[in-house]
Amino acid sequence: MGEKNLKQFDPAATLASIENNFEMFQILNEEGKVVNEEAIPNLSDEELIELMSRMVYTRILDQRSISLNRQGRLGFYAPTAGQEASQLASHFALEKNDWILPGYRDVPQIVYHGLPLWKAFLFSRGHFVGNQVPEGVNVLPPQIIIGAQFVQAAGVALGIKKRGTADVAITYTGDGGSSQGDFYEGINFAGAFKAPAIFIVQNNQFAISTPREVQTAAKTIAQKGIAAGIPSVLVDGMDPLAVYVATKDARDRAVRGEGPSLIETMCYRYGPHTMSGDDPTRYRTSDIDNEWAAKDPIVRFRIYLEGKGLWNEQKETEVIERAKEEIKAAIKKADETPKQKVTDLISNMYEEKPFNLQEQYEVFEAKESK
Amino acid sequence: MAQMTMIQAITDALRCELRDDENVLVFGEDVGVNGGVFRATEGLQKEFGVDRVFDTPLAESGIGGLAVGLSLTGYRSVPEIQFFGFVYEVMDSISGQLARYRYRTGNTFNMPVTIRSPFGGGVHTPEMHSDSLEGLMAQQPGLKVVIPSTPYDAKGLLISSIRDNDPVIFLEHLKLYRSVKEEVPEESYTIPLGKADVKREGKDLSIFAYGLMVHESLKAAQELEKEGYSVEVVDLRTVQPLDIETIIASVEKTNRAIVVQEAQKQAGIAANVVAEITERAILSLEAPVLRVAAPDTIYPFPQAENIWLPNYKDILETAKKVLTF
Numbered sequence: 001m002g003e004k005n006l007k008q009f010d011p012a013a014t015l016a017s018i019e020n021n022f023e024m025f026q027i028l029n030e031e032g033k034v035v036n037e038e039a040i041p042n043l044s045d046e047e048l049i050e051l052m053s054r055m056v057y058t059r060i061l062d063q064r065s066i067s068l069n070r071q072g073r074l075g076f077y078a079p080t081a082g083q084e085a086s087q088l089a090s091h092f093a094l095e096k097n098d099w100i101l102p103g104y105r106d107v108p109q110i111v112y113h114g115l116p117l118w119k120a121f122l123f124s125r126g127h128f129v130g131n132q133v134p135e136g137v138n139v140l141p142p143q144i145i146i147g148a149q150f151v152q153a154a155g156v157a158l159g160i161k162k163r164g165t166a167d168v169a170i171t172y173t174g175d176g177g178s179s180q181g182d183f184y185e186g187i188n189f190a191g192a193f194k195a196p197a198i199f200i201v202q203n204n205q206f207a208i209s210t211p212r213e214v215q216t217a218a219k220t221i222a223q224k225g226i227a228a229g230i231p232s233v234l235v236d237g238m239d240p241l242a243v244y245v246a247t248k249d250a251r252d253r254a255v256r257g258e259g260p261s262l263i264e265t266m267c268y269r270y271g272p273h274t275m276s277g278d279d280p281t282r283y284r285t286s287d288i289d290n291e292w293a294a295k296d297p298i299v300r301f302r303i304y305l306e307g308k309g310l311w312n313e314q315k316e317t318e319v320i321e322r323a324k325e326e327i328k329a330a331i332k333k334a335d336e337t338p339k340q341k342v343t344d345l346i347s348n349m350y351e352e353k354p355f356n357l358q359e360q361y362e363v364f365e366a367k368e369s370k
Numbered sequence: 371m372a373q374m375t376m377i378q379a380i381t382d383a384l385r386c387e388l389r390d391d392e393n394v395l396v397f398g399e400d401v402g403v404n405g406g407v408f409r410a411t412e413g414l415q416k417e418f419g420v421d422r423v424f425d426t427p428l429a430e431s432g433i434g435g436l437a438v439g440l441s442l443t444g445y446r447s448v449p450e451i452q453f454f455g456f457v458y459e460v461m462d463s464i465s466g467q468l469a470r471y472r473y474r475t476g477n478t479f480n481m482p483v484t485i486r487s488p489f490g491g492g493v494h495t496p497e498m499h500s501d502s503l504e505g506l507m508a509q510q511p512g513l514k515v516v517i518p519s520t521p522y523d524a525k526g527l528l529i530s531s532i533r534d535n536d537p538v539i540f541l542e543h544l545k546l547y548r549s550v551k552e553e554v555p556e557e558s559y560t561i562p563l564g565k566a567d568v569k570r571e572g573k574d575l576s577i578f579a580y581g582l583m584v585h586e587s588l589k590a591a592q593e594l595e596k597e598g599y600s601v602e603v604v605d606l607r608t609v610q611p612l613d614i615e616t617i618i619a620s621v622e623k624t625n626r627a628i629v630v631q632e633a634q635k636q637a638g639i640a641a642n643v644v645a646e647i648t649e650r651a652i653l654s655l656e657a658p659v660l661r662v663a664a665p666d667t668i669y670p671f672p673q674a675e676n677i678w679l680p681n682y683k684d685i686l687e688t689a690k691k692v693l694t695f
């Protein structure tokens with residue numbers, strides 16, 4: 001083959017050219033300095049303060065959840081610290097009627113979308129009332145089966161499109177989740193149906209113990225959207241402004257009828273995978289922990305807002321105190337919820353009980369009334 | 371001999387087979403550096419290298435497909451599915467592919483694969499982590515389904531499963547991982563698949579059980595002894611294929627039987643055992659064969675699981691019905 005032919009046939013170069021297009025989108029750098037002036041979103045001062053408040057609040061919620069878990073008062077919990085920008089700034093770009101299909105770590109977004117905090121605690125405790133989302137709140141219970149929410153998001157988005165409303169479906173998974181077949185099917189279906197979906201992969205570098213490099217040979221997860229023919233972006237997931245802009249852009253395009261998008265947010269979870277026995281020191285060094293701690297989303301946003309005169313210690317203390325009080329009240333409300341019974345579960349199985357469940361209902365009713 | 375928990379016995383079995391057969395491979399989510407989320411593969415990557423013990427990307431269907439492909443190239447795979455509730459993600463690889471290869475290739479290809487996976491309730495996991503799905507597996511011709519109840523059995527059965535030339539689903543009860551300790555030989559040994567074990571001899575009633583329910587049944591048997599009943603407890607150990615010989619011999623001796631499973635009652639292993647008994651030994655029976663099982667709901671949210679799960683009191687109640695029939 002001559003040189004010319006070789007040029008026409010160079011799959012490795014095609015791959016490299018695609019991969020090299022995925023540079024990380026950033027607005028605020030680690031020091032809280034603006035590095036991308038043109039991209040600064042059009043958020044009012046109040047909105048900026050609100051976004052910061054939510055991030056600070058969520059950090060406290062995480063700390064309290066961890067200690068409640070350690071006291072045996074919470075149950076299942078997947079820590080969120082380090083992912084506040086990725087979670088809350090993406091959510092900040094949504095509108096009230098948008099649908100959220102969360103993973104198990106995405107409790108903060110659904111709380112800000114309208115799931116009462118006490119219900120979120122009941123979800124943690126393994127009580128079905130925690131999964132009874134109030135009417136009009138378009139939120140699903142956190143998905144446990146990794147990837148399942150991605151295919152369902154394509155379905156919700158197609159439903160939205162058919163109904164002709166100006167809403168979107170947003171769904172979240174992790175770097176590990178991006179390896180599931182459901183991930184590819186979800187983004188591909190949404191693309192094929194041009195459905196208004198936003199797919200977010202929160203790349204926190206690990207899937208339990210498994211590092212991101214083990215998941216895929218691809219240089220970025222964002223580039224996987226290219227194969228599905230959907231716009232895709234890699235963003236600094238520790239930068240709330242960049243995450244907000246990327247999600248807002250995806251939403252605007254979705255609502256205009258231009259179909260779905262994929263967003264990879266580069267972030268980190270500071271804590272263990274969940275509170276059920278994971279020990280991060282088995283698979284992460286303190287060097288990498290420190291490297292990411294230096295990129296903290298709250299630290300950099302604080303510097304930025306203080307520079308604009310929008311934030312100070314007093315404001316932060318107010319948010320922290322409010323968070324603590326609301327968490328206390330929510331736990332109290334969760335405590336007051338009647339214990340879940342097997343008869344409740346039996347009643348939640350079918351619209352009408354078949355004979356076996358009817359019989360079993362009676363057996364458990366007798367047991368439970370003892 | 372050393373005192374081992376079930377999880378240690380399982381690691382030990384894997385170590386024996388990795389050492390004795392260079393074609394054995396162990397893989398799955400977090401089984402490498404982390405040693406598995408329950409530490410079943412603790413230290414194995416270090417000892418045998420990443421070529422033999424390795425993490426996969428997060429995709430159960432991929433793990434199943436890998437096992438099929440590696441079988442075709444002469445390897446003996448021991449993949450881990452992190453929790454058996456995630457089996458739905460790999461159902462086609464298991465039921466659609468692994469179980470059928472020997473059959474559809476006219477006995478030319480076989481699948482020496484042992485899928486290990488934790489299952490079972492009582493430890494307050496999130497949804498989809500505790501379901502007992504052995505009935506689903508047992509319904510698929512082409513598979514063997516093994517469920518140990520003790521550390522000693524776990525090691526011998528796992529070694530046999532790995533050496534078996536057909537696919538085996540090897541289910542490890544979460545609650546038994548660390549709750550029972552017993553003497554387990556350090557050397558390699560096997561326990562044949564398809565063989566039940568009489569865990570306690572008795573004359574008045576046979577209790578057939580497997581997994582955690584063996585222990586609940588033993589507890590019930592002890593209680594019944596105080597009331598003067600001699601109760602036999604048979605640990606099925608392999609739920610597909612069943613050890614018909616041992617089951618029928620026991621029923622012919624005691625003339626009364628109950629079958630206990632942690633799984634929901636509908637369409638399960640227990641129903642199958644009852645059917646075999648009535649088909650083969652109806653004339654030996656002095657009472658109907660009853661079942662103890664969980665109610666037919668989805669596995670409960672953790673807050674309700676302790677009342678939902680069958681326990682020795684439920685077994686006692688049913689046993690008495692049969693004993694006094």
Ligand SMILES: Cc1ncc(C[n+]2csc(CCOP(=O)(O)OP(=O)(O)O)c2C)c(N)n1
Pocket residue numbers: 105144145146147173174175176177178204206207208273399428430452456459
């Ligand atoms: C289908 C399925 N397989 C495996 C698991 C067990 N599991 C829970 S979380 C997790 C890792 C997920 O990693 P990632 O997608 O990166 O999300 P992160 O936890 O880091 O947010 C695994 C393997 C599961 N819940 N569902």
Ligand SMILES: [Mg+2]
Pocket residue numbers: 174175176202203204205206207208
């Ligand atoms: Mg991750």
